[in-house]
Amino acid sequence: MAFVLAGSLRVHVQRLPATAGPTSDTGSDASDRPVVVFLHGLVVDNLSSFYCPLAVPAARAGHEVVLYDLRGHGRTERPAAGYDSRTAVRDLFALLDALDLGRRPVHLVGNSYGGTLALHAALARPDLVSGLTLLEPPLGGAWVENMVDTLSAAALSLEDSPVPAELLTLRLRKAAHLTAIADDLLNRTTLIDDIAGSRTFTPADYGRLHCPVLLVCGEHSELVPGARELARHAAQGSLRILPGLGHDVLKESSGALRDAVLAHLDATAARPRVGALVP
Template identity: 80%
Template sequence: MAEILANALRFHVQRLPASEVPAPEGTSGGRATPVVFLHGLVVDNLSSFYCPLAVPLARAGHEVVLYDLRGHGLSERPPSGYDSRTAVRDLFALLSALGLDSRPVHLVGNSYGGTLALHAALARPGLVAGLTLLEPPLSGPWVENMVDTLSVAALSLEDSEVPAELASLRLRKAAKLTAIADALLNGTTLIDDVAAGRTFTPADYRAVDCPVLVVCGEHSELVPGARELVRHAPSGALRILPGLGHDVLKEASGVLREAVLAHAAAVRRARAGALIT
């Protein structure tokens, strides 16, 4: 476990070194693209990625970085700054602090983390070699629904005895996650910041200058937005997982792992080809 100061904030970071593996066919060798993970909102944190994706990618030769977004997990929780622009500044500052801002990285974002990854690719295209977006919320209706859901959750947690009751039952992990959710929803500007976030346009998607893989569950309400992104992005692909809804990271880890590893290898090949050219 490491604590890194970036953008005047303390972030909890896990870094997995790359295993020594042969370069994939079609590349000229060299280091694989570092992979950086961005998780979802409120009850999510870096641990969601660890076993399903992070360890397999490290074993495939990629340096892996996982971190808790501001206010989440073990990272510092300031009262404000939960808008996408600040989150992207956090990411860039963290990459600089880790010495990873001198070569492009591959961003993997789950749910709201996918939104942040896309914002980052648009803000600094030269720094992002590839995108893997798992159930990314891209449209206005999702934002409205999420704000409503978070607002209801905030009211239910305000002055609630649930965290104490969970702790008394020795359900420490559940108690901790509930306490973090309460602190985020009732003690920060997170809900207002999410509500004020802008949605993406076809022009944004056309400006994405890297290979993009979007993965959604068949029954997810986010599929139409994913199709719109892939329709306009210069190099986009959509993988629909049958029978699933929003939580593909937990429900389809085997299939998802294969898809993400394949896309990471494709990004590496594209990167190697660009360097040769």
């Protein structure tokens, strides 16, 4: 476990070194490959959701890995404000600078809302983001409305709730901790208002993406139409549909997901790095 000051934010971060060299014939080592950075979802999620399904396998496949808790989540500092996508992208690149990785290309792997943040980051810094893997990314305006309604209802249910204390009484410490974090985020920060103000993406945004993009969605996910649109407009976009699954492909399909993600990471790492692109 490590904490890094990224700008003014104290961030909980974990780094996994590449534990195997790449199998290509290029003679390159892990330091020549993009750093794989994982971005998790909202409220009850944190870096641990990636650890076994994807992060450790990626490190074993020869990729240097960075996992971190987003602002206010997990063990990262929880300020009252700054939960908009613009600030989240600044947090990400400030963290990379603090880790002395600010000049290395990065491949961003984002789950759910983390996929949205990864896409914002790629549009903001095409010179640094060399690849994207987006798992169930919420992209359309309807998702924003539905998420705000869901978070607002959850905030009301948690306000002055005895649930965290009851969970502690039952010795369910992890559940109590996650519930307390959710209560703090929803009732004592600007997170809901910041999500409500989220900018939706357009086909023109997708057309500005010059890096390879893999989207992965469950067959029954309501987010498939948005993913199809992104894949259609991005120059190097591809969509993988996992049969029989809904939104949470990260938990429900570790084997098929792992294989798809590792193949994309390897293919992206083998590409020659291009110069800075103009957004």
